[in-house]
Amino acid sequence: MRVTVDSEKCQGHNRCFALAPELFDVDDYGTAVVIGDGSVPAELEEKARLAVANCPEFAIGIEE
Amino acid sequence: MTDIYGPVTDWQDDFDHAVPEYNERAHEIWAEFQASGCPVAHSDRYGGLWAPFTHELVHEIAYDTDHFTSQGVVVNTGRPLIEAPVGPAPPITSDPPFHNIARRLLLPPFSPKVIAAWEPEVRRLCRDLLDRMGEITPGESVVDAAIQYAQSIPVNVIARMLGFPTEDEELFRGFVHDVLERINEPVEVRMEFMQRLDDYLTAQIEEHRENPRDDLTSYLLGVEIEGQKLSIEHVRGSIVLLLVAGIDTTWSAIGSSIWHLGTHPDDLRRLVDEPEVMLFALEEFLRAYAPVTMARLVKDDHDFHGCPMKANDWVLLPFPAANRDPAQFDRATDFIIDRQENRHGAFGLGIHRCLGSNLARLELKVAVEEFVARFPSFAVDGDVTWSVGQIRGPRRLPVRVDSVA
Numbered sequence: 001m002r003v004t005v006d007s008e009k010c011q012g013h014n015r016c017f018a019l020a021p022e023l024f025d026v027d028d029y030g031t032a033v034v035i036g037d038g039s040v041p042a043e044l045e046e047k048a049r050l051a052v053a054n055c056p057e058f059a060i061g062i063e064e
Numbered sequence: 065m066t067d068i069y070g071p072v073t074d075w076q077d078d079f080d081h082a083v084p085e086y087n088e089r090a091h092e093i094w095a096e097f098q099a100s101g102c103p104v105a106h107s108d109r110y111g112g113l114w115a116p117f118t119h120e121l122v123h124e125i126a127y128d129t130d131h132f133t134s135q136g137v138v139v140n141t142g143r144p145l146i147e148a149p150v151g152p153a154p155p156i157t158s159d160p161p162f163h164n165i166a167r168r169l170l171l172p173p174f175s176p177k178v179i180a181a182w183e184p185e186v187r188r189l190c191r192d193l194l195d196r197m198g199e200i201t202p203g204e205s206v207v208d209a210a211i212q213y214a215q216s217i218p219v220n221v222i223a224r225m226l227g228f229p230t231e232d233e234e235l236f237r238g239f240v241h242d243v244l245e246r247i248n249e250p251v252e253v254r255m256e257f258m259q260r261l262d263d264y265l266t267a268q269i270e271e272h273r274e275n276p277r278d279d280l281t282s283y284l285l286g287v288e289i290e291g292q293k294l295s296i297e298h299v300r301g302s303i304v305l306l307l308v309a310g311i312d313t314t315w316s317a318i319g320s321s322i323w324h325l326g327t328h329p330d331d332l333r334r335l336v337d338e339p340e341v342m343l344f345a346l347e348e349f350l351r352a353y354a355p356v357t358m359a360r361l362v363k364d365d366h367d368f369h370g371c372p373m374k375a376n377d378w379v380l381l382p383f384p385a386a387n388r389d390p391a392q393f394d395r396a397t398d399f400i401i402d403r404q405e406n407r408h409g410a411f412g413l414g415i416h417r418c419l420g421s422n423l424a425r426l427e428l429k430v431a432v433e434e435f436v437a438r439f440p441s442f443a444v445d446g447d448v449t450w451s452v453g454q455i456r457g458p459r460r461l462p463v464r465v466d467s468v469a
Contacts, residue, residue: 053405
């Protein structure tokens with residue numbers, strides 16, 4: 001599994017970083033970025049899905 | 065106070081959110097509109113006003129900067145005097161492309177990591193306020209969680225961030241009350257109290273020019289757009305935004321959350337027993353009791369799904385209603401303390417996402433944590449009064465303390 005952030009859609013709600021700081025980081029402007037190449041270890045898959053389910057801008061994607 | 069409009073008898077065609085009944089019965093009124101075939105209210109008040117109540121319509125307007133301008137974001141009897149794309153309080157009153165330029169100046173000081181550093185300060189402030197409530201007799205003592213607690217938290221934090229005297233707390237609340245709640249008074253009256261706010265801020269800005277220091281006011285005086293310092297109007301407007309947007313909003317969110325816990329003992333017990341549920345509870349407080357309704361002005365005459373909107377009509381963006389729309393949320397009107405899927409728009413949707421959302425979340429989280437840590441058992445006991453206008457929250461919130469930790 002990999003997570004992605006659509007930086008055009010991200011408005012800096014910061015939900016992904018709050019729920020899954022192992023997978024997402026935020027820059028000085030509050031815009032989310034994936035950590036590394038976005039690969040999600042098995043034990044973090046649930047957190048990745050939570051991040052998707054809580055992004056108000058639908059900016060986070062999952063590729064399985 | 066001179067309300068130039070009077071009571072509402074017809075919510076569909078003579079809508080007015082500044083009538084006290086609106087915020088008192090908001091959840092009912094929204095549900096009625098959402099269930100009706102006509103989810104958009106209209107009014108000739110305020111020179112023309114529209115209010116859509118479904119998530120779909122609120123969402124559509126929030127993203128549509130072609131037909132709707134942010135030049136005015138607080139519905140009132142007048143119209144903003146500083147035009148788009150800058151508007152009177154940049155960046156909230158700004159439109160693209162200037163909006164992004166003004167917004168990027170203010171994003172770094174409100175980024176998640178910078179705001180996180182304020183946590184110890186906010187926690188200390190909350191504990192001080194609880195200490196100041198004095199001797200508590202469990203089962204008997206009644207404290208006002210809005211007045212003795214919630215209202216003092218955001219105003220102190222934002223005053224410190226701006227580098228303003230915290231002893232002017234009462235004055236700031238007065239300014240914000242004037243701007244946000246006295247919306248149905250004659251334009252001349254509004255001009256007078258806006259002038260008082262401007263004069264106060266001009267004096268603060270002058271003082272910061274003479275004695276620059278490490279705060280947001282000095283920051284705004286120092287930053288540049290394309291090599292140019294900001295105009296005094298821009299600096300003052302951004303400070304108006306930070307002051308007005310940062311006080312009643314968070315005060316309301318804290319108050320509504322305590323109101324919920326004081327009327328839903330099972331949720332209170334769960335939060336006390338399982339503090340880690342706060343990760344989800346925080347967002348559910350924000351969804352179910354979002355305090356902020358924004359507004360836009362119609363740019364040019366526009367047919368919006370059959371609504372004949374006229375140029376310069378106001379349009380409310382009731383994100384709090386959108387957050388409780390059954391078409392968008394499962395069990396929308398239920399408070400589910402550990403809701404797992406929660407794409408609420410309490411901080412708005414689209415390019416104007418609340419600049420202070422990280423600070424607001426921090427204040428709300430810490431304020432509720434500290435309150436329940438000190439008072440693990442309490443109940444609302446007495447008459448609650450609610451604010452009027454676009455920011456919804458309790459202004460009197462008597463709470464009987466049943467146990468003290």
